[in-house]
Amino acid sequence: MNLVSISSKADSDQITQQIKDQGHEGSAFWTSGTKLGDNITWLWMGNGRPVSFTNWAPGQPDNLNHYTESCINIFSNDMVWGPNTAQKWNDIRCSRELNIICEESLIEYEYCST
Numbered sequence: 301m302n303l304v305s306i307s308s309k310a311d312s313d314q315i316t317q318q319i320k321d322q323g324h325e326g327s328a329f330w331t332s333g334t335k336l337g338d339n340i341t342w343l344w345m346g347n348g349r350p351v352s353f354t355n356w357a358p359g360q361p362d363n364l365n366h367y368t369e370s371c372i373n374i375f376s377n378d379m380v381w382g383p384n385t386a387q388k389w390n391d392i393r394c395s396r397e398l399n400i401i402c403e404e405s406l407i408e409y410e411y412c413s414t
């Protein structure tokens with residue numbers, strides 16, 4: 301199991317729906333998104349791929365707190381963060397304690413002929 305990686309709007313919509321269906325809209329969640337490598341490039345730690353699709357909340361990523369926000373979380377709907385932020389992404393300190401969303405690993409094989 302890995303922290304979730306979100307590669308498309310369909311992935312993002314599915315995760316948002318699952319959060320709502322399970323009654324966790326009031327909770328914030330970790331994803332595997334991080335820029336800890338070079339503090340510039342966002343990657344999904346779960347699968348090693350670049351972050352291409354994004355679902356940032358308005359004004360995010362803002363790298364608040366002296367450039368220490370290097371991980372991606374999903375906002376709750378508690379309206380602390382303003383309108384149109386529910387279940388959108390935020391850059392946040394990687395040391396925060398939040399709920400997690402995991403996914404099963406997808407192992408990809410390449411077949412070679414001999």
Ligand SMILES: [Ca+2]
Pocket residue numbers: 360361362363364369390391392
């Ligand atoms: Ca932020």
